[in-house]
Amino acid sequence: MSSCSLCERQGRKCIVSSSDPSRCAECIRQGRKCDVRGPVESDWDSLDRQKARLDEEEERAISVSQEAMAKILRLRKQKRFLLKRESEMLRRGLRTLDELVEAEEKERLEKEKIEKERVEEETANVDAAPTPIDSSSFDFFDPSLPELSEADLEALLAGVGTSGGMPVASQGS
Known part of the structure; x- marks a missing residue:
């Protein structure tokens, strides 16, 4: 049988007590807890609790550290902004x-005015420009459709109304 941890640390021979087989004679003499039979469940529970406590402390420390770093970054950003100003x-x-705030506001309003005039000018140019109607205006070619024969094409064109809209047969509804 192996030695208890007390006897092992002290370099003594571990002799299990005949009156209490869960403890050795040296642990009984010193009035200490003995682990001659190996660690008990409460020892494992204690270790688990201590590990959980350390994990929680570590998480808190990480959180505090992250908050501190975020504050440092915020302060640096504010400092850069002030230096720029x-x-x-x-x-x-x-x-x-x-005076700086007034000058910046004046510049902002001037930029907005210029942008508004530019948009109005572009809108006026688009409205005034004629819309050409040619083959490039039709961007809906479907290559999966079958190719039309001359007769099919003539029949299709004959069915188109004078307004250039839908074929006459389909305008009933």
Whole structure:
């Protein structure tokens, strides 16, 4: 039989007690718990609880670390924004932040006005331009349809109304 952990640590010979076969004589003499029969279920449960506690602590530490890193990144972004604003104020020769805000608002409104005029001009050009009708206007060729013979094509064209719409036979509904 193997030694208990106390006897093994102390380098002693482990002798199981005749009065209590679950403990050795040295553990009984020192009034300690003995594991001469191997670890008991409560030892395994204790180890499991300790591992779970450490896992939870590790998760909390990771969470705190991630929150701290996110805060650092936010602060750096804000700092870059402020440095950009500062350099913009210097470039424009402005004395206050209010002047910068006003100048930026004026630029934004000017850009919106230019964009609106451009869109209106494009819309007017599209409305005024004639729409050519040629074969390139029809983008619905289906190659899976069978090829029409001359007779089929003439019959189809003869059935088209004068408005260039649907064949006369199908306009009833």
